[in-house]
Amino acid sequence: MQKLRIAIQKSGRLSEKSIQLLNDCGISVSNGNRTLLASGKNFPVEILYLRDDDIPGYIEDGVADVGILGENVVLEKGNDLIVISRLSFARCRMSIAIPRGEEYTGPEYLQGKRIATSYPRILRRYLDENNIKADIHEILGSVEIAPSIGLSGAIFDIVSTGSTLLSNGLKEVEVVLKSEAVLVSGKNLAPEKQAILDKLMFRLNSVMKGRTNRYVLLNAPNDSLQKIVDIIPGMKSPTIVPLAEEGWSAVHSVISEDRFWEVIDQLKEAGAQGILVIPIEKMVN
Numbered sequence: 001m002q003k004l005r006i007a008i009q010k011s012g013r014l015s016e017k018s019i020q021l022l023n024d025c026g027i028s029v030s031n032g033n034r035t036l037l038a039s040g041k042n043f044p045v046e047i048l049y050l051r052d053d054d055i056p057g058y059i060e061d062g063v064a065d066v067g068i069l070g071e072n073v074v075l076e077k078g079n080d081l082i083v084i085s086r087l088s089f090a091r092c093r094m095s096i097a098i099p100r101g102e103e104y105t106g107p108e109y110l111q112g113k114r115i116a117t118s119y120p121r122i123l124r125r126y127l128d129e130n131n132i133k134a135d136i137h138e139i140l141g142s143v144e145i146a147p148s149i150g151l152s153g154a155i156f157d158i159v160s161t162g163s164t165l166l167s168n169g170l171k172e173v174e175v176v177l178k179s180e181a182v183l184v185s186g187k188n189l190a191p192e193k194q195a196i197l198d199k200l201m202f203r204l205n206s207v208m209k210g211r212t213n214r215y216v217l218l219n220a221p222n223d224s225l226q227k228i229v230d231i232i233p234g235m236k237s238p239t240i241v242p243l244a245e246e247g248w249s250a251v252h253s254v255i256s257e258d259r260f261w262e263v264i265d266q267l268k269e270a271g272a273q274g275i276l277v278i279p280i281e282k283m284v285n
C-alpha cells in the first residue's frame with residue numbers, strides 16, 4: 001500500500017511541535033533520534049527526519065511528498081512547493097539591522113551598502129521591490145557579527161527577541177517578513193497519496209481549529225440569557241440548561257481564543273457568573 005511521506009526537521013526549533021501536531025492528528029511518531037525514516041503506527045504515512053534546509057529539495061525531487069518547515073525556508077529555497085496550511089508555531093520575523101549608532105533614514109539608507117545574510121533570495125526580492133541597489137553578501141552562520149568585523153554595513157536575519165542584535169551592537173530597522181511553520185507539498189501528488197493527504201488535512205484542520213477555540217461554560221440569570229447568546233453564538237447556537245436554582249441557567253458555547261478577553265468582559269457585564277474556559281482537543285464541523 002502507498003504511504004504518504006512526510007518530511008520534518010530532525011532536530012531544531014520545529015521538531016518537537018511538528019511531532020506534537022502529528023500526534024494530535026492521531027499519528028504516533030517517534031522523535032527521530034535513531035532513524036532517518038520511520039513508519040507512522042496507525043496511519044499510512046512515513047516520517048523522514050531531515051535538516052530543514054534539505055526539505056524543499058527532497059519534496060521537489062519526489063523523495064518526500066509533504067513537509068513541515070518555516071515559511072522563510074520555503075520562500076528562500078522552495079521553487080515548486082505549495083503551501084497547504086499555516087501551522088501557527090515557530091513564529092519569527094526576518095529583519096534588516098544596522099549598527100546602533102547609525103541613523104536610519106528608510107530603505108534608501110541601504111543604497112550601495114553591503115548586507116550580510118543567509119537568505120539572499122528573500123533579501124533580493126525586498127531590495128528590488130524598493131528599488132535599492134545593494135551588495136548582498138551570503139554567509140551561512142553568525143550573520144550578526146558581520147558588521148562588527150567590517151564585513152558588511154547591515155545584516156538581514158531572523159529575529160525573535162532582539163537580544164542577539166543588541167549584544168552585537170545592532171538595531172532592527174526594517175521587518176521584511178513574518179514567518180511561521182507551514183505544511184507544504186510538491187505539485188502532482190499521485191492520487192493515492194492525495195487521498196491520504198486529504199484525510200490528514202481533515203484531521204489537521206480539526207486540531208488547528210480546536211487549538212484556536214475555547215469551550216466556555218457559565219451560569220446566568222434567565223433574563224440575561226438573550227444578551228449572552230448574542231455575545232457567544234457558538235458553532236451552531238449555545239446549549240442552555242436550567243440550573244436547580246429557579247430562574248438560572250447554564251450556557252455552554254465555543255469562542256475563538258483571540259476574542260477571549262474581550263468576550264469575558266462583555267459576559268460579566270451581561271450578568272454571567274462562574275465562567276469556566278476549557279481547551280478543546282479537536283473540533284469537527
Ligand code: ATP
Binds near residue numbers: 012014
Ligand atoms: P537545521 O539543523 O535543521 O538546519 P536550523 O539551525 O536551520 O536547523 P532552527 O534554528 O532549528 O534551524 O530553526 C528552524 C526554523 O524555526 C527557522 O527556519 C524559522 O522558521 C523558525 N524560527 C522560529 N524562531 C526562530 C528563532 N528565534 N531563530 C531561528 N529560527 C526560528
Ligand code: ZN
Binds near residue numbers: 051052053
Ligand atoms: Zn537549517
